[in-house]
Structures are given as structure tokens and as C-alpha cells.
Amino acid sequence: LKRNYWVAGSRTISGEVGNVKAAGDVSAFDAKISKLHIAGSLDIKNSFVRKLRVAGEVNAENTNFGDCKVAGEANIEGISKADIFVVVGDISADLLECRLLRNSTKKTGVTSKNAIEFSGSFKAETFESLYKFRLNCKYDFKNIISAAEFLYDGVLECENFYSFNTIEMKGINAENIYLYPTSASKLESLTGTYITISINNRLDKNFKLLPKTLPNSYYARLHSLPASLITISSIEGDKINIDHVKADMVSGLSVKIGDLCVIDKVEYKENIEISKKAIVNEVVKL
Amino acid sequence: MRNTTIDGVGSLYGGSYDEVSINGVGKLKDDIKANIINVNGVFKSKGRIEAGSFISDGVSRVHNDIKVKELKVDGVLKARCRKVEADSICCDGIMICSGEVSADNIDIDGQCSISELYGDKVNIKFDLKTGSNAGISKYFKPFVNSYFGRPVSSSHSLVDTIECTDLEASHLKAKSIKAKNVTLGPDCIVDYLECDGNLEVHPSCKIGKTNRDIKTEAQAKRNDRDETTETIDAIDRIIEDKSLDKTDTRVIEIIKKYQDGNLDLSEVKLMLDALSTSTK
Numbered sequence: 001l002k003r004n005y006w007v008a009g010s011r012t013i014s015g016e017v018g019n020v021k022a023a024g025d026v027s028a029f030d031a032k033i034s035k036l037h038i039a040g041s042l043d044i045k046n047s048f049v050r051k052l053r054v055a056g057e058v059n060a061e062n063t064n065f066g067d068c069k070v071a072g073e074a075n076i077e078g079i080s081k082a083d084i085f086v087v088v089g090d091i092s093a094d095l096l097e098c099r100l101l102r103n104s105t106k107k108t109g110v111t112s113k114n115a116i117e118f119s120g121s122f123k124a125e126t127f128e129s130l131y132k133f134r135l136n137c138k139y140d141f142k143n144i145i146s147a148a149e150f151l152y153d154g155v156l157e158c159e160n161f162y163s164f165n166t167i168e169m170k171g172i173n174a175e176n177i178y179l180y181p182t183s184a185s186k187l188e189s190l191t192g193t194y195i196t197i198s199i200n201n202r203l204d205k206n207f208k209l210l211p212k213t214l215p216n217s218y219y220a221r222l223h224s225l226p227a228s229l230i231t232i233s234s235i236e237g238d239k240i241n242i243d244h245v246k247a248d249m250v251s252g253l254s255v256k257i258g259d260l261c262v263i264d265k266v267e268y269k270e271n272i273e274i275s276k277k278a279i280v281n282e283v284v285k286l
Numbered sequence: 287m288r289n290t291t292i293d294g295v296g297s298l299y300g301g302s303y304d305e306v307s308i309n310g311v312g313k314l315k316d317d318i319k320a321n322i323i324n325v326n327g328v329f330k331s332k333g334r335i336e337a338g339s340f341i342s343d344g345v346s347r348v349h350n351d352i353k354v355k356e357l358k359v360d361g362v363l364k365a366r367c368r369k370v371e372a373d374s375i376c377c378d379g380i381m382i383c384s385g386e387v388s389a390d391n392i393d394i395d396g397q398c399s400i401s402e403l404y405g406d407k408v409n410i411k412f413d414l415k416t417g418s419n420a421g422i423s424k425y426f427k428p429f430v431n432s433y434f435g436r437p438v439s440s441s442h443s444l445v446d447t448i449e450c451t452d453l454e455a456s457h458l459k460a461k462s463i464k465a466k467n468v469t470l471g472p473d474c475i476v477d478y479l480e481c482d483g484n485l486e487v488h489p490s491c492k493i494g495k496t497n498r499d500i501k502t503e504a505q506a507k508r509n510d511r512d513e514t515t516e517t518i519d520a521i522d523r524i525i526e527d528k529s530l531d532k533t534d535t536r537v538i539e540i541i542k543k544y545q546d547g548n549l550d551l552s553e554v555k556l557m558l559d560a561l562s563t564s565t566k
Contacts, residue, residue: 183560260553262561277543277549
């Protein structure tokens with residue numbers, strides 16, 4: 001029979017444990033815990049927690065988590081794994097591997113002066129950014145969904161990148177790219193297979209199938225920024241569908257230039273479609 | 287007269303009261319007369335309601351007539367198959383009525399779906415925020431519609447028939463409107479409009495049959511062309527403000543597209559903005 005704990009003050013836990021509800025400091029080592037709710041700090045080592053909710057500081061070492069939500073600071077030493085890891089606050093990790101990683105609560109406002117930063121090394125199938133975020137850690141994200149400002153110094157690489165807010169980075173290299181056009185974004189190059197830049201953030205089938213912590217309806221109802229033109233030097237992809245874009249060069253197999261685009265040169269191989277509301281200086285068939 | 291309060295869960299069997307207040311879940315099983323009915327929570331009524339003021343701050347489902355001087359809805363009011371009569375109606379939430387609603391002053395600033403609406407001054411402002419938050423999945427829409435007993439839209443207020451003296455509305459879908467003075471704001475869809483006095487219709491409205499000559503979007507476009515010379519000056523000022531080169535082929539092309547009617551002024555501004563930021 002698993003033991004359950006109600007903790008007020010400090011407590012050390014080990015072994016197989018059921019539910020723990022704690023107000024105070026909890027230390028755990030070599031423990032397997034079903035549910036752990038803490039208002040206070042947690043030091044945990046060589047353990048597994050199936051469901052973790054913490055309001056406070058977490059120091060973990062070689063610990064795995066199932067569904068983990070932390071409001072506070074998280075420091076992870078060694079290699080830790082998690083199924084879902086949501087942190088509202090700073091996090092540093094030697095290596096955190098998880099299926100779904102999110103940097104904020106879903107109710108957080110997206111505009112802020114200070115950006116959240118992760119430090120260390122992170123691997124996730126999907127990273128959801130709902131708060132102004134600066135990516136300056138080692139990352140290996142398959143899918144990135146950004147509903148807030150997203151800042152990065154280099155060329156961002158992943159499989160699927162969806163941004164519903166402003167971005168600042170050198171470039172993006174991904175298979176599927178969706179960007180919401182806004183003049184506040186700063187971007188030099190865009191390389192991908194399917195590239196969509198549009199004010200209509202109708203979620204495509206690919207997005208709907210991505211694993212994520214929040215439902216599709218959350219992203220469908222995101223409050224859109226006022227539409228303006230995004231400026232990008234070059235866009236290269238197989239299938240390109242853009243509107244509200246100012247670009248020097250757009251090159252692709254199948255290209256659709258939508259409303260309010262100002263493009264210097266468009267190269268295409270198979271199809272091209274240009275809106276009456278777009279301005280294209282030069283069109284070249286490859 | 288006595289007062290009665292339900293705190294928690296309870297039922298009322300009707301009668302005459304001075305003040306009725308329901309904080310929690312209340313059920314009315316017979317006709318009631320009161321000066322004030324105050325609902326803070328969930329209220330279900332099978333009896334007829336006659337009151338000085340009926341304030342619903344929560345969810346109220348009424349299956350009989352409502353006759354009040356003042357009706358204030360801050361949550362949801364669902365009146366099914368019956369009549370709602372009031373001197374003034376002020377709705378800041380959702381009001382669904384599959385019967386008749388009549389009042390001197392009707393002010394709906396939220397979402398509504400009403401079968402028949404009769405009044406003197408009617409103001410229907412669809413709150414896009416409420417609507418989009420209500421965002422109903424298409425899979426649940428039939429259930430929601432059958433629950434409310436009327437179709438509900440997350441983009442428009444729905445009223446089948448409106449007859450009033452002054453009507454002011456936006457984001458309204460109506461089958462028939464008969465009014466003296468009508469002001470229709472953006473995104474109204476009306477099948478039949480009859481107006482004897484002042485009529486103002488936003489260019490984005492879609493009007494079916496009408497007894498008046500309405501300035502439609504197409505006409506507006508044509509009139510806009512007449513105003514082109516005025517707006518060209520405005521564009522010139524934007525170009526100067528943003529220190530753009532007037533001889534730039536892109537700028538020339540944008541102006542040409544505007545003159546051809548492919549772009550409107552706000553779109554021109556956006557495009558010129560983008561050009562100016564890139565030249566900086």
C-alpha cells in the first residue's frame with residue numbers, strides 16, 4: 001500500500017509514495033511518487049514523479065517527471081525526462097528531455113518588457129511559447145509554436161514552426177512555416193518546404209495534428225495583432241503562400257502572392273498566382 | 287410585503303414579494319409578483335414573472351412570460367417560447383428569446399438571438415469579444431442551438447423581425463427590419479429593410495430588398511473614385527511624411543493600383559509604411 005503524506009513544514013520522502021500535499025520544504029530521494037503538490041521548495045534526486053505541481057523552487061537531479069507544472073524557478077542537474085513540462089519562471093537544465101515543453105500559463109499576457117530565458121540544454125517534441133521568450137540555450141525542438149514574441153540570434157532550425165506573434169531572428173529553416181505578418185518582426189531569410197505568411201491564421205491540418213499542451217481552439221482564438229507588412233529579404237520554399245509581405249526575393253516551385261505584397265523578384269517553377277492587390281517587380285520562370 | 291432569499295439551492299412556489307434574491311440555484315414553480323428580483327447564479331422559472339426590476343447576473347431560464355419595468359441581463363437570459371415585456375431592457379451578456387421581446391428602450395451590448403423585437407429605441411451592438419469567446423465548435427453547434435431553442439452565432443446578433451422607431455445596430459443578421467430611423471454599422475446582413483426616416487448604412491452591410499436607395503459597397507466604391515483626387519493628395523502627404531521617393535516604381539505602382547480601385551487608402555498606407563521602413 002502506498003503511503004500518502006500531508007506535510008506542513010519540512011519532510012524527507014523516499015520509496016513508493018502515493019499522494020503528497022505539502023506546504024513547506026520537501027526533499028525526496030530514490031522515490032516514486034504518484035502525485036506531488038507543493039507550495040514551497042522541492043529538492044528531488046534519482047526519483048520519479050507522475051504528477052507534479054509546484055509553487056516555489058525545484059531542484060532536481062536525475063529525476064523523471066510525468067506531468068509537471070512549476071510556477072517558480074527550476075534547476076535540473078543531470079539528465080531529466082518528462083512527458084509534459086510547464087514552467088512559469090526561469091529554468092536551467094543540464095539536459096531536460098520532454099515530449100511537450102511550455103514556458104508559461106495559458107492565461108499570461110503576451111506583451112512584456114522582459115523575455116523569459118532558458119539556460120542549459122533542452123530537447124522536446126513540441127515547445128510552446130506563450131510568453132515573450134529569448135532562445136539562447138541549446139535546443140532540439142521538433143515543433144515550435146509561438147503565441148508571443150520570440151527572439152533568437154541565429155537561424156532557427158526545426159521541423160514545424162508556427163508563430164502567431166512577432167519574431168526577431170536571422171532566419172528560419174523548417175519544413176512547415178507559418179508566420180503572422182507584422183511589421184514589428186525582424187527576419188532576414190526563410191527557408192522551408194511549405195511556407196505560409198498570412199493574416200488568416202486558419203490552422204492547417206498539420207498544425208492540428210501536432211502534439212501540444214493546449215487545444216487547437218486556444219490557438220484559433222488568439223487575439224490577432226493589427227495587420228501590417230512583414231519585411232523579409234529572401235523566401236525560399238517548395239510551396240509558398242504569402243500575403244502582407246515585403247520581400248526582395250521569393251523563390252519556389254509553386255508560389256502564391258496574396259494581397260498587399262511588395263516583392264522585387266519572384267522565381268517559380270510550376271505555378272504562380274499573383275493577387276491584384278500585390279506588387280511584383282519581376283517574375284521569372286525557372 | 288415580505289422579502290425572500292435563496293442562498294444555496296432552493297425553490298419558490300410563487301406569490302407576491304417585495305424583494306426576491308437568489309444567490310445560488312433557484313427554481314420558481316408558479317407565478318410571481320415582486321418589486322425586485324435579483325438573480326446571482328442559476329435561476330429557472332416555470333411561472334410568469336411580473337416585477338419592477340428583474341436583474342439577472344448569471345444564468346436565467348424562463349419558460350413563461352416576463353413583464354417587468356426594468357430588465358437587466360449581465361449573464362445569460364433564455365426565454366423560451368414566451369413574451370418578454372419591459373420598459374427598458376439592458377443586456378450586457380447573452381439574451382436568447384424564441385418569442386416576442388418588446389420594450390421602449392432596448393440596449394443590447396453583447397450577443398442576442400431573438401425571434402421578434404419591438405421597441406422605440408433599439409440599440410444592438412454585437413460584442414465581438416463575447417462572441418469569439420463564446421466560440422462554439424461546429425460539432426457542438428446543433429446541441430447549443432437545440433439547448434437555446436434558437437440558432438446562435440459567434441459573429442452576429444440574430445433577430446428575425448425588428449419593428450421600432452430608432453434602430454442602431456452592428457454585426458446584426460435580420461430577416462426583416464421596419465423602422466423610422468436606421469443606422470447600420472459594420473457587417474450587418476438584412477434580408478428586408480423598410481425605413482421611412484434617416485437611413486445610414488455602412489458600406490460593408492449586405493441588404494437584400496429595401497424601400498430605399500441604399501449606398502452599397504459597389505456604389506461606395508464608385509463614389510470613392512470621385513473622391514480620388516482628394517485622397518491622392520492624402521497619399522502625397524503620406525509619401526512626403528515618410529520621405530519616400532515619388533519616382534520609385536513601387537510607389538508609382540501602388541498609386542496606380544489605388545486609382546484602379548484595387549487598393550483602398552488604408553492598404554496603401556500599410557504598403558507605403560513597409561516601403562518607408564525598408565528604405566530607413
